[in-house]
Amino acid sequence: MAAEKARHLALNMPGIDDYSLLEEELRDLARAYPVQALPELINPLVTLQDAVHQAILTPRRPGDAAQLFSIGAVTGGILAKASHDLGDPRAAVTQARTALILAEQAGNTTVAAWLNGLMALIVYWDGRPQESLRYVDRGLATNAVNSATLWLESSGARAWARLGNEEQATQSIHRADEIADAMEPTDLDGLGGILTFTDARAAYYAADALSWLPNHPESVGAAQEAVDAYSDDTRDTWAFGDAAGARCDQAIIRIANGEVEGAAESIAPVLELPRDLRIGGVVKSVQRVGAAADAASDSKAADELRGQVEAFVARPLTMHP
DSSP: OHHHHHHHHHHHSTTOOOOHHHHHHHHHHHHHTTTSOHHHHHHHHHHHHHHHHHHHHSOOSTTOHHHHHHHHHHHHHHHHHHHHHTTOHHHHHHHHHHHHHHHHHHTOHHHHHHHHHHHHHHHHHTTOHHHHHHHHHHHHTTOOOSHHHHHHHHHHHHHHHHTTOHHHHHHHHHHHHHHHHHOOOOHHHHHOGGGSOOHHHHHHHHHHHHHTSTTSTTHHHHHHHHHHHTSOTTSTTOOHHHHHHHHHHHHHHHHHTTOHHHHHHHHHHHHTOOGGGOOHHHHHHHHHHHHHHHHSOOOHHHHHHHHHHHHHHTSOOOOOO
């Protein structure tokens, strides 16, 4: 309560001409999101969103709308990701679309591209790769070369792969590589965390794409590169969800190559995640491993892996009132 009163005072003092306080809170939460459990972050995120909405609805100073709308757009986007992580894609898309309206009001094409990347992610995990590609195309229409467009191109790779289009998926991976070599930093990169798309995330997305095409000549190498990218949890680029996804992709590719025991080794650290880290994308990645094990030839190792997967997905992250 004291912190809320202090923030209210800071935002309403005469002579204050920006919303840096809100932006700093947003930065801290964006950097915490990939490494902390969602139950620890949801209340601060909602509180920040309330403060932003209140400021939008009761503007006091001219000239600050663009900054405020951009902060509101990004905050709404992170909360959309939270809804996705809690297994509610409909709420996630609604929040992301509302956030996109704020980004467009701000004239912030970088945030708009990032939000299209977010929507591409949400519908991809909801089993709608064709719709994911539509969001990719909308985001890439800016023709920018930055981490948001790297996310979009990488998202396109795995959507094409899920549709079984190896040629388009491979082309998207190669275009993502070109963007990574030439991209310019943005304000979102300065905030960091979930708001920037790193080389490690690009490696994970490439592996995720090729896990749908396990016989692709680059699949084994891409999976190992992704796992290696997340091997050090002290790096700024580390994220528990992406680290888990990379290991699941490697497991899927190993199963396709007849290496069920190797797959079990790949996924073992994922199956040890506590319940409050079992976000939607992680659970669905583990389910994909289970489906691959189902399709594998019967063996004791495959049976054990299926049992471990069933036990994991039966206890996903849930939020209590």
